[in-house]
Amino acid sequence: MIGTQSGIRRVNRIAGSVVLLTLVVWTLAPLYWMVSTSFKQNNEIYGAGLSLWPRQPTLENYATLFARTPYLIYFRNSMLVSLVTTLLSVLFASLGAYAITRLRFPGRAFLARGLVYTYLMPQSMLFIPLLSILIFLHLENTRQGLVLAYLGFTVPFCTWLLMGYFMSIPTELDEAGMVDGCSRLGVLFRIILPVTVPAIATVAFFSFTLSWNEFLYASVFLSSVGVKTIPTGIPSFIVEDVFFWGPMMASTFLSALPPLLVYFLFQRFLIKGLTTGAVKA
Amino acid sequence: MAVQELRIGDRWERLAHSQVFLAYLFLLPTLVVLAGVVVYPFFSAIWISLQDKVAGLPGKWIWTANYAELLRSETFPLVFYNTLFYTVFAVLIKFTVGLTAAVVLNQERPLNGLYRTILFLPWAIPTVLASLNWLWVYDEFNGMLNVVLMRLGLLSQPVAWLAEPHVAMWAVIAVVVWNGTPFYTMHFLAGLQAIPQELYDAAEVDGASTLEQFLYITIPSMRNVFTITVMLSSVFTSTSVVAVHILTNGAPAFRTDIVPNFAFNLALVSHRLGIGSAANILFFPMLVALIVFLSRQLLRQKSEV
Numbered sequence: 001m002i003g004t005q006s007g008i009r010r011v012n013r014i015a016g017s018v019v020l021l022t023l024v025v026w027t028l029a030p031l032y033w034m035v036s037t038s039f040k041q042n043n044e045i046y047g048a049g050l051s052l053w054p055r056q057p058t059l060e061n062y063a064t065l066f067a068r069t070p071y072l073i074y075f076r077n078s079m080l081v082s083l084v085t086t087l088l089s090v091l092f093a094s095l096g097a098y099a100i101t102r103l104r105f106p107g108r109a110f111l112a113r114g115l116v117y118t119y120l121m122p123q124s125m126l127f128i129p130l131l132s133i134l135i136f137l138h139l140e141n142t143r144q145g146l147v148l149a150y151l152g153f154t155v156p157f158c159t160w161l162l163m164g165y166f167m168s169i170p171t172e173l174d175e176a177g178m179v180d181g182c183s184r185l186g187v188l189f190r191i192i193l194p195v196t197v198p199a200i201a202t203v204a205f206f207s208f209t210l211s212w213n214e215f216l217y218a219s220v221f222l223s224s225v226g227v228k229t230i231p232t233g234i235p236s237f238i239v240e241d242v243f244f245w246g247p248m249m250a251s252t253f254l255s256a257l258p259p260l261l262v263y264f265l266f267q268r269f270l271i272k273g274l275t276t277g278a279v280k281a
Numbered sequence: 282m283a284v285q286e287l288r289i290g291d292r293w294e295r296l297a298h299s300q301v302f303l304a305y306l307f308l309l310p311t312l313v314v315l316a317g318v319v320v321y322p323f324f325s326a327i328w329i330s331l332q333d334k335v336a337g338l339p340g341k342w343i344w345t346a347n348y349a350e351l352l353r354s355e356t357f358p359l360v361f362y363n364t365l366f367y368t369v370f371a372v373l374i375k376f377t378v379g380l381t382a383a384v385v386l387n388q389e390r391p392l393n394g395l396y397r398t399i400l401f402l403p404w405a406i407p408t409v410l411a412s413l414n415w416l417w418v419y420d421e422f423n424g425m426l427n428v429v430l431m432r433l434g435l436l437s438q439p440v441a442w443l444a445e446p447h448v449a450m451w452a453v454i455a456v457v458v459w460n461g462t463p464f465y466t467m468h469f470l471a472g473l474q475a476i477p478q479e480l481y482d483a484a485e486v487d488g489a490s491t492l493e494q495f496l497y498i499t500i501p502s503m504r505n506v507f508t509i510t511v512m513l514s515s516v517f518t519s520t521s522v523v524a525v526h527i528l529t530n531g532a533p534a535f536r537t538d539i540v541p542n543f544a545f546n547l548a549l550v551s552h553r554l555g556i557g558s559a560a561n562i563l564f565f566p567m568l569v570a571l572i573v574f575l576s577r578q579l580l581r582q583k584s585e586v
Contacts, residue, residue: 012491030425030459052429108304115315116576118319120576129321129323130322155310155315160579219549220548234409255407
C-alpha cells in the first residue's frame with residue numbers, strides 16, 4: 001500500500017518535471033532568439049550562413065541602433081512618461097485611498113464602485129474620443145497629453161490596490177497620531193505611508209510597467225519622432241525599412257530590460273500584491 | 282476687523298476638519314482625471330458613433346448610418362466573429378497551460394524558485410516587444426521556428442505562419458498565450474498555496490487518489506480564483522490591439538482582425554472616427570456582462586478584507 005503510494009508520487013513528480021521542462025523551453029525559446037539575434041552579424045542572421053547561435057558575437061546591431069535610429073529619444077520619452085505617470089498616480093492614489101478608507105462622506109460606496117468600473121473600462125473604447133479631447137486641449141502629440149491619458153487607467157488601479165492595504169492598517173494608529181497633533185495629511189504621510197512601503201512599491205511598479213508597455217494610446221496620440229515612446233517608436237523601424245532584424249532585436253532586448261529589472265527587484269512584493277487585488281493582464 | 286478675521290479663521294478651521302470637505306479635497310485629482318479621461322470619453326464615444334467625423338473637425342450628424350454600414354458590410358461580422366474566436370481560445374489555452382504550470386510549480390522540487398522566475402518572465406515583457414520578438418521567430422525564411430523545424434526534418438517547406446489563412450489566427454493566439462499565461466499561473470499558484478494541506482492529508486487517509494484529490498479538493502477551492510482570472514483576462518484579451526496590430530494587422534484579408542484593431546484602422550488610417558467608434562460600441566455588449574459581474578466580485582472580495 002505504502003509502496004504504491006510512493007510509486008504514484010514518483011510518477012507524478014517525473015511527469016511534472018517533463019511538463020516543467022517543456023514549459024521552460026517554450027518560455028525561453030523566443031527570448032533566446034531575440035537575445036542571440038541581437039549579437040549576430042548579418043551573415044549569421046539571414047540566408048545560407050544562418051546560425052542558431054552567434055558564432056562571432058558582435059555589438060554592431062547596438063551601434064547601428066544608437067547611431068542611425070532615434071532609439072535613445074524613444075527611450076528617454078518612455079522613461080519620462082512612465083516616471084511622471086508613476087509619481088502622479090502614487091500621489092493621487094494615496095490621497096484617494098486614504099479618503100475612501102478613512103473618511104466618512106456621502107458618495108463613498110458609489111466612488112468605490114466607480115473606481116472598479118473605470119479600471120475595467122478598456123482603452124480600446126476610449127481612444128477615439130480621447131484623441132478629440134486631446135486635440136481640443138492642444139495636447140495631441142505631446143507627452144503631457146499621454147501622461148494625462150495614462151492616469152485614466154493607473155489611478156483607479158492604484159487607488160484600488162492601496163485601499164486594500166490601507167484597510168489592513170488598524171485605525172488606532174491614525175487616532176494615536178491625531179491625538180499627538182497630526183493633521184489628516186500628516187497621518188497619511190507620516191503614519192500610513194511609511195508602514196505601507198511594500199504597497200507603494202507594488203503600486204509604483206504597476207504604474208511604471210503599465211505606462212512603459214502601453215501601445216494603443218501612444219500610437220494614436222503621438223506622431224512626431226521627438227515625443228514618441230518605445231512601443232510606438234520601434235515598430236515603425238519595420239515600416240520605414242531603415243534596417244532590419246539585428247538592430248530590431250537589439251532594441252527589443254534593451255526595451256525589455258527596465259520592466260524586467262523592476263520585476264526582479266519587486267518580485268517578492270508583487271506576488272503579494274497580485275493576491276490582494278486584481279491586476280491588469 | 283480682528284473679530285472678522287477670527288471668524289474666517291474659525292470657519293476655515295472647521296472646514297479643514299470636516300471629513301466631507303477633506304475627503305473631496307483628497308479625491309479631487311482622481312475625480313478630475315477619471316471624469317476627464319474615462320467617463321466623459323465613454324459617453325462621447327457613443328455621441329461620436331452617430332456622426333461622420335474627422336479628427337479635429339466638428340462632425341456631421343448621421344444618426345445610425347455608421348452602424349448600418351458596419352452591419353451590412355462583409356468584413357465587420359467576420360471581424361466580430363474573429364474576436365470571439367480569438368478570445369475564447371486564447372483564454373481557454375492560457376487557462377489550461379496556466380493551471381498546469383501552477384500545479385507543477387506547486388510540487389516540491391529543488392530549484393523551484395528559479396523555475397517560477399523563468400515561467401513568470403513573459404509577464405514582465407511588454408506585449409509590443411513580445412509581438413516583435415515572435416514576428417521574427419515566425420519569419421518565413423530566417424525565423425527560428427521554420428529553421429529549427431526544417432533542420433529537425435519536421436517540415437520540408439517553410440510555412441508562412443502569419444499569412445496562411447488557416448494558420449495565422451493560431452499563430453497570433455500562440456503569442457498571446459505566451460505573453461499572457463504567467464498572469465494565470467501567478468493567480469493559480471497563489472490560489473493553490475492557499476488551500477489548507479489538512480484537506481489533502483485527510484483525503485489521503487480516506488484513500489483518495491491524486492486525481493480525485495485534484496477534482497474534489499483543488500478545483501472546488503479554486504472556483505473564485507478561476508472566475509476572477511478568466512473574466513479579467515477575457516476583458517483585456519478581447520480589447521487589446523497590440524499583438525494583432527504588430528503581427529498581422531488583420532491580414533490575410535481580415536482573417537485575423539479583431540474589433541479593436543479594426544476600429545483603430547478605421548479611425549486612424551481611414552480617418553473615420555465615427556464608424557470606428559461605432560465598431561467598438563457594437564462589441565461593447567459582449568463586455569458589459571463581464572464588467573458588471575467582475576466588479577461585483579471585486580467589490581465583494583474587498584469588503585471581506
